[in-house]
Amino acid sequence: MNKLIVLMGGQGVGKGTFAKMLASRHKYQIIETGQMLRDAAKTDTTIAEIMARGELLSFETLTRLIARTLDIHHDTILDGFPRTMSQAQWLIQNYADKFDIHVLYLDVPQEIMIRRIKKRIRDGGGRADDADMTAVMRRLDIFWNETMPAIRWLESVPGIRFSDVDVRGDVNDNFNNILTALSSQE
Ligand code: AMP
Numbered sequence: 001m002n003k004l005i006v007l008m009g010g011q012g013v014g015k016g017t018f019a020k021m022l023a024s025r026h027k028y029q030i031i032e033t034g035q036m037l038r039d040a041a042k043t044d045t046t047i048a049e050i051m052a053r054g055e056l057l058s059f060e061t062l063t064r065l066i067a068r069t070l071d072i073h074h075d076t077i078l079d080g081f082p083r084t085m086s087q088a089q090w091l092i093q094n095y096a097d098k099f100d101i102h103v104l105y106l107d108v109p110q111e112i113m114i115r116r117i118k119k120r121i122r123d124g125g126g127r128a129d130d131a132d133m134t135a136v137m138r139r140l141d142i143f144w145n146e147t148m149p150a151i152r153w154l155e156s157v158p159g160i161r162f163s164d165v166d167v168r169g170d171v172n173d174n175f176n177n178i179l180t181a182l183s184s185q186e
Pocket of ligand 1: 033034035037050051054055056057058062079080081082083084087129139
């Protein structure tokens with residue numbers, strides 16, 4: 001069975017960076033929902049407005065996007081999905097028998113998330129929704145209230161692997177923790 005690595009964690013924890021670092025060592029398909037939606041937002045003002053507010057797009061939009069792009073013939077990294085309990089349940093119902101799933105919860109406290117978002121803005125890599133502090137706070141609120149219960153639920157699902165990874169350190173230490181988590185349960 002092909003591998004499905006699900007990177008979960010709040011804003012600025014480095015999901016995109018670690019997805020690329022993993023893909024440089026092994027041929028993974030990366031599905032980054034935020035980037036795909038930012039591309040879609042260029043021609044779709046409804047999507048752009050929802051994202052600018054820091055709100056989530058609908059269950060139907062996301063599941064259609066994932067169903068279309070998730071190829072069971074490739075080892076894959078999911079970055080940005082699932083983000084809600086219903087998305088998590090949909091993923092498990094539809095894909096737990098098709099992939100060897102490993103959920104990595106990239107665990108950092110909120111003050112580090114905010115610090116990293118501010119750094120992302122300073123470094124010029126910031127996105128429109130990073131520059132608006134109200135939208136950032138809304139995204140954090142959604143993370144704790146909607147994504148965190150989904151993470152805790154995934155931790156309890158039998159037959160999939162789950163690791164809580166400390167990524168409070170520097171990027172190389174964090175990446176080593178991720179590699180250790182991935183290899184420890186193989
Ligand atoms: P990200 O780049 O992962 O922070 O995502 C940027 C934005 O895209 C989010 O604030 C949401 O508006 C939207 N988005 C990304 N992934 C999802 C998802 N799984 N469910 C709903 N909306 C999403």
